Amino acid sequence: MPSKRFASVLGRTMIYIGLTMVAIVVIWPISYTLSAAFTPGNSIAGLSNVPFGAGFTWDHFTYLFTETMYPRWFLNSFIIAVATMLGTLVFASLAGYVFSRFRFTLKRPLMMSLLVLQIFPSFVGMIAIYVILLRMNALDTLWGLVLVYLAGNLPYSIWLVKSYFDTIPSGLDEAARIDGASHLRTYVTIVLPIAKPILLFLAITTFAAPWMDFIFPKLVLRSPEQQTLALGLTSFVSDKNSDFTTFAAGAVIVAIPFIIFFLLTQKSLIQSMATGAMKE
Amino acid sequence: MAVTIQPADAETHRPEPDPRNTREPSDGRVRGLALAFMGLAHLTVLDQRIKGALFALVEVAFIVTLPSLFHRIVGLVTLGSPHPELPTKDRDNSTFMMIDGVIAVAIIAVFVGVYVISVRSAMQDLRLGARYRPRSFRAQASAVANRSFPLIGLSPTVLLIAFFVVVPLVFSTLVAFTNYSSPEHVPPANTVDWVGFDNFVTMFGGDATWTSALTRVFVWTTVWAILAVATTYIGGMLLAIVLHEANIRFKPVYRAIFILPYAIPAVVSMLVWRNMLNGAFGAVNTLLMDIGLIDSPVPWLSDPWLAKFVVVMIALWAGFPYFMLLTMGAMTAIPADLQEAAQIDGASKWQRFRYITLPMVLYQTAPLIIMSLAMNFNNFGAIFFLTQGGPNVADTTTTGAGGTDILVSWIYQLTVGLMKYNYGAVIAVMIFLVMAPFAIFNFRRTRAFKGEM
Numbered sequence: 001m002p003s004k005r006f007a008s009v010l011g012r013t014m015i016y017i018g019l020t021m022v023a024i025v026v027i028w029p030i031s032y033t034l035s036a037a038f039t040p041g042n043s044i045a046g047l048s049n050v051p052f053g054a055g056f057t058w059d060h061f062t063y064l065f066t067e068t069m070y071p072r073w074f075l076n077s078f079i080i081a082v083a084t085m086l087g088t089l090v091f092a093s094l095a096g097y098v099f100s101r102f103r104f105t106l107k108r109p110l111m112m113s114l115l116v117l118q119i120f121p122s123f124v125g126m127i128a129i130y131v132i133l134l135r136m137n138a139l140d141t142l143w144g145l146v147l148v149y150l151a152g153n154l155p156y157s158i159w160l161v162k163s164y165f166d167t168i169p170s171g172l173d174e175a176a177r178i179d180g181a182s183h184l185r186t187y188v189t190i191v192l193p194i195a196k197p198i199l200l201f202l203a204i205t206t207f208a209a210p211w212m213d214f215i216f217p218k219l220v221l222r223s224p225e226q227q228t229l230a231l232g233l234t235s236f237v238s239d240k241n242s243d244f245t246t247f248a249a250g251a252v253i254v255a256i257p258f259i260i261f262f263l264l265t266q267k268s269l270i271q272s273m274a275t276g277a278m279k280e
Numbered sequence: 281m282a283v284t285i286q287p288a289d290a291e292t293h294r295p296e297p298d299p300r301n302t303r304e305p306s307d308g309r310v311r312g313l314a315l316a317f318m319g320l321a322h323l324t325v326l327d328q329r330i331k332g333a334l335f336a337l338v339e340v341a342f343i344v345t346l347p348s349l350f351h352r353i354v355g356l357v358t359l360g361s362p363h364p365e366l367p368t369k370d371r372d373n374s375t376f377m378m379i380d381g382v383i384a385v386a387i388i389a390v391f392v393g394v395y396v397i398s399v400r401s402a403m404q405d406l407r408l409g410a411r412y413r414p415r416s417f418r419a420q421a422s423a424v425a426n427r428s429f430p431l432i433g434l435s436p437t438v439l440l441i442a443f444f445v446v447v448p449l450v451f452s453t454l455v456a457f458t459n460y461s462s463p464e465h466v467p468p469a470n471t472v473d474w475v476g477f478d479n480f481v482t483m484f485g486g487d488a489t490w491t492s493a494l495t496r497v498f499v500w501t502t503v504w505a506i507l508a509v510a511t512t513y514i515g516g517m518l519l520a521i522v523l524h525e526a527n528i529r530f531k532p533v534y535r536a537i538f539i540l541p542y543a544i545p546a547v548v549s550m551l552v553w554r555n556m557l558n559g560a561f562g563a564v565n566t567l568l569m570d571i572g573l574i575d576s577p578v579p580w581l582s583d584p585w586l587a588k589f590v591v592v593m594i595a596l597w598a599g600f601p602y603f604m605l606l607t608m609g610a611m612t613a614i615p616a617d618l619q620e621a622a623q624i625d626g627a628s629k630w631q632r633f634r635y636i637t638l639p640m641v642l643y644q645t646a647p648l649i650i651m652s653l654a655m656n657f658n659n660f661g662a663i664f665f666l667t668q669g670g671p672n673v674a675d676t677t678t679t680g681a682g683g684t685d686i687l688v689s690w691i692y693q694l695t696v697g698l699m700k701y702n703y704g705a706v707i708a709v710m711i712f713l714v715m716a717p718f719a720i721f722n723f724r725r726t727r728a729f730k731g732e733m
Binding site for chain 2: 012015016018019022023025026027028029030032033043044045047049091092094095097098102104105106110112113114115116117118119120121122123124125126127128129131132135147148150151152154155158182183184208211212214215218230233234237244247248251254255258259261262263266269270271
């Protein structure tokens with residue numbers, strides 16, 4: 001039947017065209033940024049529509065590393081993100097374990113408040129957080145910021161870990177307990193290894209959020225040597241500045257590790273989305 | 281400390297015959313003692329010295345700090361009095377007094393919580409019976425160490441959340457009932473006073489400019505959240521289905537490309553789009569003019585209506601990979617034998633998709649639509665970095681709310697830009713009210729999933 005075959009070929013061609021058009025729209029800003037990072041000059045007016053069509057230079061990268069505090073911003077963001085991630089992992093897994101395996105006074109109200117607190121965006125309380133940090137002498141410090149992120153992460157993360165533990169039969173850890181291991185020992189040697197998949201998911205999400213957050217660093221960090229990547233990069237393209245090419249160079253360095261990571265892990269990413277997000 | 285004994289715990293405390301007495305104090309007596317002073321029941325009738333001493337210590341510490349807590353709560357009520365004659369740094373700082381007062385209330389709440397735990401613990405120890413209660417110092421110490429595991433495991437978390445999440449939320453609710461705003465009521469130079477519902481009256485009908493701005497922003501926030509979720513959900517699901525079902529080549533290549541927006545931090549992608557959509561020099565306009573689709577630059581971000589459209593489109597660009605990945609995850613989770621059974625029964629490819637794949641994907645992803653609505657309602661980054669709330673409309677100079685501002689980005693403008701903390705707080709309260717049904721939904725969904733709690 002030639003007409004049916006024709007229809008199927010036509011349909012497939014339409015699908016190819018559709019997918020390719022979406023792919024072009026997805027790639028466009030990325031190729032634009034990439035080419036801007038290597039284009040001489042500062043303003044977007046000098047950029048060509050053809051990628052790399054307006055010359056090639058490494059100047060913006062040299063500028064970033066010699067004239068600005070870019071390495072320092074990178075280090076600060078890294079410290080904040082890693083500390084937030086580690087803190088969240090430790091406290092959320094511990095609390096998730098306790099909520100999943102123990103019965104204790106006030107358990108129900110505590111769990112309900114965690115559930116409710118997840119919903120409220122933490123930065124509506126930003127004036128209060130500012131004043132609290134001011135009172136604690138934690139303004140303009142990285143650890144103050146980490147505390148804020150940590151507290152904001154915990155309600156959701158605890159639920160995530162707790163729900164995961166609930167799916168694991170408690171026989172394993174109870175056996176360890178009967179053999180005389182303390183709670184802490186059971187938790188470290190038996191429970192944590194079992195929780196690896198969910199902790200990995202948590203590690204990725206809690207690293208990525210503070211890594212590029214803007215509002216809280218803007219609020220908390222003041223001095224030039226305490227800036228983060230998000231603050232530094234946005235300062236290149238603020239109202240006073242328009243240095244898009246330098247911004248692009250900085251953004252490329254930030255985004256490339258993420259893109260490589262996501263492309264390498266896309267299979268397990270889909271898996272973890274299925275378990276992490278849908279069965280929380 | 282108030283853990284009920286787990287099977288494993290019971291195993292370690294083997295019953296010892298009790299030579300001294302087997303007579304137990306009455307329920308009422310234990311409860312009375314436990315209520316009279318924290319740890320008293322443990323110390324006296326229950327013979328649990330270590331636990332009792334620890335509880336008593338908490339109460340002593342609380343009593344010592346009580347005068348200062350009281351002082352702070354008085355401060356919360358009065359918010360200080362203006363002393364124009366003093367140098368600025370010596371004047372009453374209302375903001376500090378408010379925070380300190382709220383923290384004092386939080387400390388009292390924590391103390392009440394520990395009190396409840398101590399009474400429950402006493403009653404549980406009593407129910408356990410004298411023969412099962414650890415007797416020697418060492419047995420008591422190890423019992424406390426073991427059974428306090430939940431307490432030790434949870435206290436850093438509870439304290440962090442109390443001080444950095446709950447106290448700020450309470451504080452911003454309270455600010456809505458004060459006149460904390462520039463230029464006349466900003467500490468430390470001036471004090472702040474309680475004004476009752478004045479701010480709510482202003483925002484909800486009392487002042488035409490503010491009321492219309494609030495209505496405008498609220499309606500747009502709702503429309504924005506619905507559009508952002510609807511477009512990303514439909515777009516993401518469509519792509520996932522095409523990549524999963526259609527008989528085409530290069531699937532991994534397409535999938536890898538479509539994941540890219542998800543991998544790029546929102547700050548970066550939004551700022552790139554902001555520059556690409558720049559009216560005069562942006563890549564979008566220059567390209568469209570080069571290929572002859574338009575003759576003059578399109579004001580993508582400076583026309584209020586066009587900017588709203590653009591914001592949703594860019595949200596689609598940034599957000600569809602999330603739902604695409606979710607749909608893919610849901611589709612791989614469909615049992616293969618279900619599809620095979622249908623195939624054996626003679627179902628066509630389209631029928632299998634229509635009656636198996638689609639319903640299962642919809643069922644699995646539906647709850648996430650609701651949560652995504654809540655998320656986008658407060659999606660600061662998608663608005664702020666792209667348009668900074670702009671373009672300006674008629675009331676922007678007074679209210680600070682631009683054409684694409686949603687409630688959260690308006691709060692940011694009000695607090696950081698205009699320093700109208702009181703109005704910002706009214707909006708925060710409004711967000712709380714809007715978010716409340718989502719919190720309840722979240723709660724019910726979890727309960728439905730777990731059957732527990």
